[in-house]
Amino acid sequence: MNTPLASIHRSTCRQPSLLPSRSMAMDTYYYSMLFVLPPILYMSYHLTRILADKKKPTTHGLKAHPLLGHLPAFVNNSHRFLDWTTELIVGSPEMRMGFWIPGMRTGIITGNPADVEHILRTNFANYPKGEHAIGMLEDFLGHGLFNSDGEQWLWQRKNASYEFSNRSLRRFVVDVVQAEIADRFLPLLRRAAGDGGGDGDVVVLDLQEVLQRFGFDTICMVAFGHDPRCLADGGVMEDARSEFMHTFGEAQDLVVGRFFDPIEVSWKIKKWLNVGTERRLRKAIADVHAFAMDIVRARRQSASVNDRDDVLSRFVASDEHSDEVLRDIVLSFLIAGRETTASGLSWFFWFLSSRPDVVARIADEVRAVREATGTRPGEPFGFDALREMHYLHAALTESMRLYPPAPIDSQSMCLGKEMAYVQMKSIVANVLEEFEVDVVKDVAGGGVPEHVLSVTLRMKGGLPVKIRRKTEAY
Numbered sequence: 186m187n188t189p190l191a192s193i194h195r196s197t198c199r200q201p202s203l204l205p206s207r208s209m210a211m212d213t214y215y216y217s218m219l220f221v222l223p224p225i226l227y228m229s230y231h232l233t234r235i236l237a238d239k240k241k242p243t244t245h246g247l248k249a250h251p252l253l254g255h256l257p258a259f260v261n262n263s264h265r266f267l268d269w270t271t272e273l274i275v276g277s278p279e280m281r282m283g284f285w286i287p288g289m290r291t292g293i294i295t296g297n298p299a300d301v302e303h304i305l306r307t308n309f310a311n312y313p314k315g316e317h318a319i320g321m322l323e324d325f326l327g328h329g330l331f332n333s334d335g336e337q338w339l340w341q342r343k344n345a346s347y348e349f350s351n352r353s354l355r356r357f358v359v360d361v362v363q364a365e366i367a368d369r370f371l372p373l374l375r376r377a378a379g380d381g382g383g384d385g386d387v388v389v390l391d392l393q394e395v396l397q398r399f400g401f402d403t404i405c406m407v408a409f410g411h412d413p414r415c416l417a418d419g420g421v422m423e424d425a426r427s428e429f430m431h432t433f434g435e436a437q438d439l440v441v442g443r444f445f446d447p448i449e450v451s452w453k454i455k456k457w458l459n460v461g462t463e464r465r466l467r468k469a470i471a472d473v474h475a476f477a478m479d480i481v482r483a484r485r486q487s488a489s490v491n492d493r494d495d496v497l498s499r500f501v502a503s504d505e506h507s508d509e510v511l512r513d514i515v516l517s518f519l520i521a522g523r524e525t526t527a528s529g530l531s532w533f534f535w536f537l538s539s540r541p542d543v544v545a546r547i548a549d550e551v552r553a554v555r556e557a558t559g560t561r562p563g564e565p566f567g568f569d570a571l572r573e574m575h576y577l578h579a580a581l582t583e584s585m586r587l588y589p590p591a592p593i594d595s596q597s598m599c600l601g602k603e604m605a606y607v608q609m610k611s612i613v614a615n616v617l618e619e620f621e622v623d624v625v626k627d628v629a630g631g632g633v634p635e636h637v638l639s640v641t642l643r644m645k646g647g648l649p650v651k652i653r654r655k656t657e658a659y
């Protein structure tokens with residue numbers, strides 16, 4: 186044993202055999218520690234590095250603390266997680282970054298097209314959501330489509346895809362969206378524009394909030410045939426808050442917060458102690474579950490279930506699932522469709538505010554579709570008419586590439602893509618036919634709006650706009 190530790194130990198044993206005084210013993214102790222500690226620290230530093238190097242993926246421009254890994258960098262950047270990870274990915278030759286935090290699994294975030302293809306297409310089965318992620322969402326979403334893997338996911342995906350390709354559900358989606366636009370959305374914008382359209386009558390409207398209410402009404406109708414009326418009776422302008430929408434949003438944000446907590450066990454401890462955010466989350470989940478369960482049970486007893494087109498009624502009619510399974514399916518749809526289109530549209534209207542050329546091209550396309558279908562402004566667009574709006578489709582897609590409404594993607598493909606485009610194209614076409622939308626830049630602070638990262642990419646502080654009726658005859 187020729188290590189420094191061993192030799193120093195021997196030297197301390199060669200003290201005089203007479204019992205030393207207390208202070209002498211202490212001095213010797215401290216003195217010897219001066220020699221012992223540095224080699225211990227030196228060895229543990231290298232040992233940690235060797236072990237860590239085995240586990241951690243290569244990183245570029247991201248410094249790891251020898252003992253805490255990337256925890257300090259994670260904590261310092263958690264408020265700007267998307268920007269931070271994007272900078273690192275862009276700066277890395279492989280366009281991917283890895284991080285490790287002691288006590289947590291190693292993570293890899295990639296923007297490399299070959300990786301994306303490998304994960305989403307060629308080796309899809311190798312990338313389940315995993316017990317870790319599923320465990321975090323389980324108390325809220327159970328094992329619904331959004332929170333399951335393997336067989337459990339496959340049967341729900343197959344059934345839901347089958348329902349979504351069904352013509353009557355497609356027609357139902359178009360009808361729900363067009364009714365919400367004609368009866369609630371456009372009247373609300375007309376009121377916001379004021380009667381005369383002059384500046385004195387114009388109010389500042391949070392368009393993102395209006396779009397969220399729109400999205401919540403329509404997804405609730407499609408998913409479980411329930412109308413929460415978030416946009417009815419004046420919606421935001423009379424602040425008719427929907428309790429269910431509010432509670433659902435709270436539960437969603439709190440549960441997603443678990444993913445951004447760098448100390449993984451901390452939410453579990455808070456949950457066990459029933460304190461802080463976990464206490465609020467428990468209450469919100471209980472309220473959401475009770476609300477959804479009431480609807481599921483009522484639908485089971487409803488005589489009209491076979492005549493209804495919503496997703497829940499279709500699953501109830503097949504009579505194969507427990508109430509809890511049906512509740513989880515419905516909640517998965519709500520989380521998927523609740524804010525995604527509102528997020529996509531908010532960023533799109535913000536883009537349009539600096540691109541009058543794009544606004545003009547969309548307006549031309551909408552006018553051409555009106556002529557081709559023999560319909561007039563203000564009338565609903567049918568499914569086929571919306572399909573003809575190719576330029577609008579491409580413009581929305583490009584905007585979502587730059588500001589993805591569902592920024593944290595795992596491995597599955599969107600099932601509601603068609604419904605999302607129906608909604609977004611109908612809204613943009615109807616709005617640009619009748620109104621001018623001015624983003625209030627001084628309120629929004631001028632530059633690119635800040636975002637809030639959750640299941641969706643929301644604009645921080647909303648999207649303040651002034652709505653004016655178009656002066657030119659359309």
Ligand code: HEM
Binds near residue numbers: 330522525529
């Ligand atoms: C602009 C709007 C939308 C975008 C950008 C979007 C995007 C996405 C993405 C990226 C996923 C994969 C999520 C993951 O597993 O990590 C997804 C899944 C899903 N989306 Fe959408 N979505 C949108 C609107 C909707 C709407 C309106 C619905 C309504 C029904 C919907 C239903 C679903 C469902 C059910 C899944 C889960 C699919 C599965 O796990 O197999 N989405 N969506």
